[in-house]
Amino acid sequence: MWLIRKTAKANRIEALRRKGVHGQFWEVIEKENASNQSWLWAKDGKIDGSVEATVMAIQDGVLWTRNYQKVIGIADVVDKCRLCGEQKENLGHLLASCKVLLGAAIKERRDDCARAIYVKACWELGLL
Numbered sequence: 536m537w538l539i540r541k542t543a544k545a546n547r548i549e550a551l552r553r554k555g556v557h558g559q560f561w562e563v564i565e566k567e568n569a570s571n572q573s574w575l576w577a578k579d580g581k582i583d584g585s586v587e588a589t590v591m592a593i594q595d596g597v598l599w600t601r602n603y604q605k606v607i608g609i610a611d612v613v614d615k616c617r618l619c620g621e622q623k624e625n626l627g628h629l630l631a632s633c634k635v636l637l638g639a640a641i642k643e644r645r646d647d648c649a650r651a652i653y654v655k656a657c658w659e660l661g662l663l
Contacts, residue, residue, distance in 0.1 A: 577590075593626065596625075596626060598626050600614075600624045600625050600626065600629070601613065601614045601615065601616070601617065601623075601624040602614040602623045602624050602625040603625070616628060616629070616633055618633055618635040618636060619633050619634045619635045621634070
């Protein structure tokens with residue numbers, strides 16, 4: 536029985552590796568030498584199923600972006616970013632290089648720093 540389970544697990548992992556999108560995930564796991572500790576958050580069952588599904592989708596790179604839709608052939612769309620219109624709309628672009636989102640993040644970070652400095656100055660001057 537143990538050998539059958541081990542073989543079934545190995546076959547499933549091999550089938551996933553052959554898939555284009557899921558194969559990328561396994562390459563990262565092997566490259567990073569992920570340990571069993573990496574999976575504890577999912578095995579504990581302390582998070583909602585929808586949260587787990589979203590995290591797995593992010594890891595697999597299958598978020599519903601225009602680039603993803605074009606690559607898998609579901610929709611005939613232009614894969615340019617809906618916000619800035621310059622680069623392909625994928626997770627990496629949205630998180631790190633979209634000028635529209637990056638501008639908002641930079642402004643928010645600057646405002647947070649200015650607020651912290653203001654509160655600290657008021658505290659030291661006895662105004663708070």
